[in-house]
Amino acid sequence: MNVIECKDVTKSYRRANALNGLSFTIEENKIVGLVGRNGAGKTTLMKILAGFLRETSGEVNVFSERPFNHLFVSANSIFIDEHMHFPSKMSLADIVKEANYFYKNWACELADQLIDYFNLDRHRLHKHLSKGQRSTFNMLIGIASRCPLTILDEPAAGMDTAVRKDMYRALLKDYIAYPRTILFSSHHIEEIEDILEEVLLIDEGEKHLHLSMDDLQEATIGFTGKEALVYPLLIDQDILSAKKIGREDVRVIAKNRFTTEGLQTMKQAGVHLFSVSASDACVHLTAKTSGGIDDVFNGS
Numbered sequence: 001m002n003v004i005e006c007k008d009v010t011k012s013y014r015r016a017n018a019l020n021g022l023s024f025t026i027e028e029n030k031i032v033g034l035v036g037r038n039g040a041g042k043t044t045l046m047k048i049l050a051g052f053l054r055e056t057s058g059e060v061n062v063f064s065e066r067p068f069n070h071l072f073v074s075a076n077s078i079f080i081d082e083h084m085h086f087p088s089k090m091s092l093a094d095i096v097k098e099a100n101y102f103y104k105n106w107a108c109e110l111a112d113q114l115i116d117y118f119n120l121d122r123h124r125l126h127k128h129l130s131k132g133q134r135s136t137f138n139m140l141i142g143i144a145s146r147c148p149l150t151i152l153d154e155p156a157a158g159m160d161t162a163v164r165k166d167m168y169r170a171l172l173k174d175y176i177a178y179p180r181t182i183l184f185s186s187h188h189i190e191e192i193e194d195i196l197e198e199v200l201l202i203d204e205g206e207k208h209l210h211l212s213m214d215d216l217q218e219a220t221i222g223f224t225g226k227e228a229l230v231y232p233l234l235i236d237q238d239i240l241s242a243k244k245i246g247r248e249d250v251r252v253i254a255k256n257r258f259t260t261e262g263l264q265t266m267k268q269a270g271v272h273l274f275s276v277s278a279s280d281a282c283v284h285l286t287a288k289t290s291g292g293i294d295d296v297f298n299g300s
């Protein structure tokens, strides 16, 4: 069953389109990474799915309902981001107590255990938490709510590395025990690639690709070797990035449209092949120029 179905979805703000004819579906109980460069439209899409914003055109269905201001969608989904706010007089203990009435799958014991584990003072007001503590608490709410649709928009902003790792592990463990559909946006896909099953990559409001992690891993491939050797073998290939290493060598990343025999031939010719990480693949697949920041300093 699909929990999310988007068909030709567009969202226009006054000056420009944040989403541009976006179509995709997400099946029940998948963890999907929503990835894209700054301004790609991730938050806009997530807010539409959570029912906070209305699409300008196209069709959005969440649990087979139009999400905007829909009670059923709102009762079965949660949207977590760093701006999540609560009434100013509520302590963490008050929020957790209220959440118990609000979310039907609320995991009371887990919430308490996570508050203790992450050393959060339950008597403190939410507004008095530090940035990292606020993100930690918000994500903890996202996990403990066990909502059938959990939307996490850059939830780890400000968390230190140890907390982030523990939080991702907590999310994964609880998801395995209580499967639900999770949409997770992050600019640090390398940190979450182990928990993701699929990646939806959007670029300038359009779907760039929607692949399983395995397929994403195979979407690009890297080559290193002598420039004079590598380039002739890559004629007519879709090169995403090329960098000179030292005087004679190059490091090239290309879309993987090679046959096994083709790759074998390159290896035999002395070209070294390497696999590209999921996060690097996403960066290269949405790069606006074939060069990089170096070009700015080279005056080109």
Ligand SMILES: Nc1ncnc2c1ncn2[C@@H]1O[C@H](COP(=O)(O)OP(=O)(O)OP(=O)(O)O)[C@@H](O)[C@H]1O
Pocket: 013, 014, 015, 017, 018, 036, 037, 038, 039, 040, 041, 042, 043, 044, 045
């Ligand atoms: N309320 C708004 N009014 C006008 N334009 C907006 C508004 N909200 C977002 N935009 C524009 O829509 C585009 C998509 O923004 P959005 O916040 O969805 O991107 P994002 O992928 O979440 O970016 P980031 O990774 O930087 O958080 C951007 O160009 C942004 O400037």
